[in-house]
Ligand SMILES: NC(=O)C1=CN([C@@H]2O[C@H](COP(=O)(O)OP(=O)(O)OC[C@H]3O[C@@H](n4cnc5c(N)ncnc54)[C@H](OP(=O)(O)O)[C@@H]3O)[C@@H](O)[C@H]2O)C=CC1
């Protein structure tokens with residue numbers, strides 16, 4: 001692999017503007033036959049999304065993926081969402097009980113619009129078999145499979161029937177996979193995304209490592225249809241993580257899905273817990289993301305998200321931040 005880079009090493013090059021106002025720029029994206037306001041999905045983690053946030057996002061035209069860490073609630077969740085005429089988008093793992101769960105859904109004719117297979121090392125027979133199992137029993141569900149970090153993996157999962165793949169092994173803010181195992185796309189997630197996108201024939205979701213709103217545009221430039229984000233969505237009033245106060249300031253917890261806090265035991269731990277500053281309402285962040293992305297589209301010289309996909313870019317030595325803090 002040559003030309004390895006990450007988000008902070010890239011700047012997109014502006015093209016002539018064709019709009020009179022950024023309001024003319026359209027940030028919507030279509031995935032699985034549904035159109036969403038933003039190419040962004042909050043991470044399917046327990047400190048990022050819960051039922052209330054899922055309802056809010058779905059009602060307001062945003063994509064969401066519910067986490068899989070309260071498995072017994074999933075059937076009711078799907079029914080509740082669909083009875084409100086909202087999309088149902090859930091996560092599953094690959095253990096034997098998850099196979100039974102899919103069969104139960106099929107037998108009771110409960111068909112979620114989206115099912116995400118959420119495991120750490122998605123380039124595996126475990127995921128390939130689960131894709132085939134879902135496609136056999138719930139052929140109308142759109143299957144997102146991951147996580148992976150190579151073109152071979154993308155091709156194999158697509159070949160098994162995945163409708164989209166999720167790319168990112170270890171770039172996450174609360175991830176310690178790269179430190180504990182020596183493997184992953186941490187530090188070169190954007191280059192890995194480009195590498196995978198070149199091999200993909202179906203949508204890719206870039207997952208992890210987004211630290212600024214500009215990184216969303218960069219992900220789109222390098223082949224993402226959708227971008228999964230954890231840390232930037234942690235710390236809102238609505239976020240499920242616990243709130244704590246220190247020196248008069250409010251913080252919220254954000255922990256990894258493979259952390260000891262999530263697992264309840266110290267076994268195969270590949271995630272940590274951190275505290276992020278309390279930062280107001282979720283809608284404020286979504287609105288700011290939309291405005292920033294509208295601005296990105298205008299700099300790309302277009303009116304639609306797709307215009308970002310063709311812009312030129314430069315690799316900036318020693319990072320674009322020039323020593324500045326992100327925020
Ligand atoms: N995107 C990322 O970089 C990462 C994300 N995570 C997140 O953490 C959560 C837990 O993930 P995960 O541990 O996969 O889920 P599970 O604990 O549900 O494990 C899924 C299955 O895969 C097996 N498994 C897990 N990792 C490996 C591996 N490296 N090689 C072979 N088999 C493996 C497990 O067995 P056994 O445990 O016995 O090995 C288990 O049978 C998920 O939400 C995942 O997205 C975790 C790490 C990295």
Ligand SMILES: Nc1nc2c(ncn2[C@@H]2O[C@H](COP(=O)(O)O)[C@@H](O)[C@H]2O)c(=O)[nH]1
Nearest residue numbers: 043172173175208209230231256257258271
């Ligand atoms: N290696 C680990 N990765 C994890 C864990 N829990 C979640 N994740 C991944 O991180 C992203 C979010 O990244 P962020 O940079 O936006 O915060 C999430 O979608 C997962 O793919 C974990 O315990 N270990």
